[in-house]
Amino acid sequence: MWFRIDFHSSKPIYEQIKEGIKLLILSGRLREGEFLPSIRSLAEDLGVNLNTVARAYRELVMEGVLEVRRGEGYVVADVRREALQGFLEDALKNVLRDCKTAGISEERVIEIVGEVYGGEGGC
Amino acid sequence: MWFRIDFHSSKPIYEQIKEGIKLLILSGRLREGEFLPSIRSLAEDLGVNLNTVARAYRELVMEGVLEVRRGEGYVVADVRREALQGFLEDALKNVLRDCKTAGISEERVIEIVGEVYGGEGGC
DNA sequence: CTCACTGTAATATTATACTATTACAGTGTG
DNA sequence: CACACTGTAATAGTATAATATTACAGTGAG
Numbered sequence: 232m233w234f235r236i237d238f239h240s241s242k243p244i245y246e247q248i249k250e251g252i253k254l255l256i257l258s259g260r261l262r263e264g265e266f267l268p269s270i271r272s273l274a275e276d277l278g279v280n281l282n283t284v285a286r287a288y289r290e291l292v293m294e295g296v297l298e299v300r301r302g303e304g305y306v307v308a309d310v311r312r313e314a315l316q317g318f319l320e321d322a323l324k325n326v327l328r329d330c331k332t333a334g335i336s337e338e339r340v341i342e343i344v345g346e347v348y349g350g351e352g353g354c
Numbered sequence: 355m356w357f358r359i360d361f362h363s364s365k366p367i368y369e370q371i372k373e374g375i376k377l378l379i380l381s382g383r384l385r386e387g388e389f390l391p392s393i394r395s396l397a398e399d400l401g402v403n404l405n406t407v408a409r410a411y412r413e414l415v416m417e418g419v420l421e422v423r424r425g426e427g428y429v430v431a432d433v434r435r436e437a438l439q440g441f442l443e444d445a446l447k448n449v450l451r452d453c454k455t456a457g458i459s460e461e462r463v464i465e466i467v468g469e470v471y472g473g474e475g476g477c
Numbered sequence: 478c479t480c481a482c483t484g485t486a487a488t489a490t491t492a493t494a495c496t497a498t499t500a501c502a503g504t505g506t507g
Numbered sequence: 508c509a510c511a512c513t514g515t516a517a518t519a520g521t522a523t524a525a526t527a528t529t530a531c532a533g534t535g536a537g
Contacts, residue, residue, distance in 0.1 A: 241366050243524060250452075257456035269483060280526050285485080302483050302533035319453055320466060326446050327470040329373075333380035333442055337471040341464060343443060347450040348460040366494060392513060403496045408515080425503035425513050 233260075233268075236277050244279055248287035250318075253296065256307055257315055267297065267305045356383075356391075359400050367402055371410035373441075376419065379430055380438055390420065390428045 234251035236244055255261040267288070268276070274284040288305050291297040296315070298308045330340055357374035359367055378384040390411070391399070397407040411428050414420040419438070421431045453463055 241364070241369055243364050245524080246364055254452060254455055259457070270485095271483085282527090283525060286524095288484090299484075300534090301485085302535080304483060316456055316458055319449070319456055319458065323449050323453060323463070323466055324470055326442070326449050327467060329377060330442055330446060331471055332377055333439055334382070335439060335442065337467065340446070340467055340471070343446055344450060344460065344463055344467065347447055348454055348463070368494080393515095394513085405497090406495060409494095411514090422514075423504090424515085425505080427513060 233273075233276075236279060244277075245283050245287040245290070248273075248277070248279075248284060249291055252287070252291060253315055253318070256296070256310065257312070257319075261307050263307050263309050265307050266303075267307070269304055356396075356399075359402060367400075367406050368410040368413070371396075371400070371402075371407060372414055375410070375414060376438055376441070379419070379433065380435070380442075384430050386430050386432050388430050389426075390430070392427055 233255060234247075236247055238244070240247065252261070252267070261267070267273070270284045270288060271281055274281045277284070288297060288299070292299050292305070295308055296310055297305045299305050327340065331337075356378060357370075359370055361367070363370065375384070375390070384390070390396070393404055393407045393411060397404045400407070411420060411422070415422050415428070418431055419433055420428045422428050450463065454460075
């Protein structure tokens, strides 16, 4: 299985699937031209409905992340890496702004960055 | 007005209100014992329904962030600052983990931290 | 062609967020 | 007490996410 769905999150499942796939591409575990699992099989793996996965895939096509080949499946499109990373950098900036507002020091933030990046586990 | 609601966000409005209030407390713009705007007036300011604000306040009481005085209003409770900051540090760690997975370098992350913290605007 | 897979489409149902509205109860001030 | 605020509660309606289910169309292997 590729990623997990948080069924208690306020973030819609189809959004979680979209982000999960973008991260798989960015991490290199999915490469250009590679086939994604079929709508039905991914839905079964994740424990969600077929329609939910279909929506995620459909929207990723609209965003240029995937291409669809009827009767065959979905493949990773030719995406610029920087474009995909953009949504992550935006998310990071938003959280950082909140941290600053909340009075969390820059030093503390950098300490946390070190924990996450330094910490043993690779990807 | 205190903060803005993103009506297009997938994050529920009552969640946005809860986070907004927590940030106001952390930034010192709301202090212990201070009264919050009444449910009706905040609802009008934000352009949302009375029930939505009521839910946010109610849940903040359950979390110990606010106290309610019937007929008078809601006041900021005696909260430990670290407890309130916790939710922000968790959010930060989650985004950072994704950044790491996505292959965004630690240097680039620290550069972004610098942009957000260094950049003129204080709070 | 047939079969087993692919995506696509449509319908109905449930759960939840949000809204709108009305009503009632507690508190303090005149 | 009357009034103007507070919070609280209950109801109904709308929009959307997600489910369940059925059906149909494209593709490739046998």
